[in-house]
Amino acid sequence: MLPSGEQIAIAHGDQRAVVTEVGATLRTYVKGGVSVIEGFAAEEVPTGARGQILYPWPNRIGDAQWSFSDRIAQPTVNDAHQATSIHGLVRWRPFHVESVNQNRCVMGLLLHPTPDYPFLSEIVVAYHLGSLGLTVTTTVTNRDDVPIPFGVGFHPYLAVTTPTIEGAELEVPAQAYVDVNERQLPTGEILPVTGQALDFTKRKSISGHELDVTYTELIRDDSGLASVVVTDSTGGEVELSMDRNFAYVQVFTGDTLERGRRRTAVAVEPMTCPPDALRSGKDVIVLEPGQHWAGSWRLRRK
Secondary structure, three states, rough: OOOOOEEEEEEEOOEEEEEEEEEOOOOEEOOOOOEOOOOOOOOOOOOOOOOEEEOOOEEEOOOOOOOOOOOOOOOOOOOOOOOOEEOOOOOOOEEEEEEEEEOOEEEEEOOOOOOOOOOOEEEEEEEEEEOOOEEEEEEEEEOOOOOOOEEEOOOOOEEEEOOOOOOOEEEEOOEEEEEEEEOOEEEEEEOOOOOOOOOOOEEEEEEEEOOOEEEEEEEOOOOOOOEEEEEEOOOOOOEEEEOOOOOOEEEOOOOOOOOOOOOOOOEEEEEEEOHHHHHHHOEEEEEOOOOEEEEEEEEEEO
């Protein structure tokens, strides 16, 4: 019996990935024997939200009550330092395996109402390895009899082939960022990155930069993808691309993590909404009863 439950392995060519029963978490992803993400061992409990799914909200939500569809929600504080509730409700819950074959697995969870989130919803996540890398597609369905709000995000740590991220370069195609207060909750301002140290629209060194930033106003290619790239000092390059459903991306250089994990990888977190969205209403997704939503992002070592 492992802390993260059943281990579901998929493969395609020289790519290998493992997804866990608990949280439908992406535990490892390797291409050609080189890590694409910095994951965790089978006998470990993931720290720092490593590889986890963030649903029904990504990032933080404040500790005050909020309401929707005449139902009141009371967040449970799980970050005492900031008095916030962080990264949703599903990352420690067992998912069931809906299907699995050589290069694809599909994991599902029916999330029942709780005081934190008083709505009935279903989340299904498909991990698919192919020629473009690892594609992750999420489908959310409203199983309740009232409209429901939600946000979703993911928390992979992009790996480097060096002991730390010093000397690595980062590219974030974002024209703005979400201003936050001392609790890391939005002030309501969206500010331009131009002229600021956290401007990574042109690839530059991460050395000396401590980032825990929500970027937005993403610059996309003709297919609608916005791509964050981490290039380490040995030339290894990992790219995370997200579709238009993900309008925000959190970039975290791991400076507050436990010893041995600090600044050893870069968390690049696709998010559909900013922090505290369920309370503010900013860019939350609303589904009518029976309605579906789907979004995808992709990860690869180039």
